[in-house]
Amino acid sequence: MLIRNFIGGRWVGATSADSLPLSNPATGEALGQVPLSTDADVATAVTAAAQAFPAWRAVPAIERIQVLFRLKASLERELDPLAELMTREHGKTREESAGELKRGIESLTHACAIPTLMMGETLENIAPGIDCETVRQPLGVFAVITPYNFPVMIPLWFWPFAVATGNTVVLKPSERDPLTHQRVVELAIEAGLPPGVLNVVHGDQRAVSALLTHPEVRGVSFVGSSPVARSIYAQAAASGKRVQALGGAKNHMIVLPDADVEATARAVVGSVYGAAGQRCLAGSVIVGVGEAYRPMREAILEGASALRLGNGLDAGVTMGPVISAPHRQRVAGYVDQGEREGATLLPDGRAATVTAYPEGHWFGPTVFEGVTPEMAVGREEIFGPVAGLTRADSLEAAIDLVHRNAYGNAISLFTRSGAAAREFRYRAGISMIGVNIGVVAPMAFFPFGGSRGSFYGDLKAQGKDAIDFYTDQRVVISKW
């Protein structure tokens, strides 16, 4: 399939011949070549976005959102083919792809509320005869840089809000699965998005670096791994840009003895192994408190053994491949290291195969026991289907154990006790908190983002934060 940049309303090739091969991670089927854009390509895209800005800003908000309404209807109509394409390029199951698309559509729906969300405030008579008001105004060109694990939902966390508020955008999608979003762009054009309002440049860190230093880019929305998020934050801020940079995660799930064992195991297994562990909200370390440990361990082992690895388009498959051979190697490296560091390996996914698909990047459900916060498997983001089990004597000890980790994306507690849940919420110290929830994913009208080493910036994705991030509040004081 042809993968091209989209600049100023036209599909164009990159000016360099460099490209990366794109293939189906389950079957090895070649899907196309991803162009690696140069500084000149990025500059052309930013110029197109900057030129489109004044006219787009002048379109009344109620008209701007009509485009998004039409796109929402198209995405709903094309959900099945889009989900199939996503599974082919990413590997997640068809159901997981459809679920992702629905979450993306929720973002789009929330962005359609911009005429209300963008309203300013007024106070009459701040001094005799003087009134004061705020108006929210768009800023210009925003760069949006996104990861491979949610190739449609994460771009839709950002660009619909940016364009609904009257800005224009240059998106740099992940170079590992840009095809499904390319179809979303085609549908956005059909829905009436004017040329230059949304531009797409493909590429790797070279394109990112050109965006971060371009003087016309006013702000940057980034999602990816923590080391890159930290560096994006530093570079963009040093160039005087607004920046929100969402990073990686090491999510802990704490199970108390009074938890419903079956429901907890279902939630934990879904969280750890969904999308083959390639989610920033994936559970990674499961902490059994006191007597909760043994039944939880058995239920998780049973749940993991029931998963069916395979091509996400085949019926009955519940876990797809990981994205690439190097990523498979990286996950296997963590499992090797876990063994060396003394954790006990129960099911070992390293040798997993799927007979019908010898080219797939398979990694089976893996469980470690005796994981400590010092071990790499207890400390670092693995981003694969690996659970680490550990014990604590009390809820307090479990929370202390979590706080020894540098990340702070999501945390969950499983209990039937309201008092324990309340204490947990008060002390968790992490941004996305679940009580009896496996995947703590805030819906589009709430802020999405972590804390500590999982987030660099102030304003998070979606929710009201999106409006604050993509607009400046101008204060007008008038006396007549």
Ligand code: NAD
């Ligand atoms: P990644 O950091 O490798 O890449 C993310 C984006 O940054 C891509 O567009 C990539 O081209 C670009 N990039 C990569 N290296 C770069 C560099 N050195 N300089 C500049 N740009 C660079 O992340 P990934 O592997 O695509 O995605 C997985 C990561 O994203 C995981 O760590 C996951 O936890 C994280 N993630 C976080 C959230 C969240 O909400 N916090 C959501 C999804 C994914």
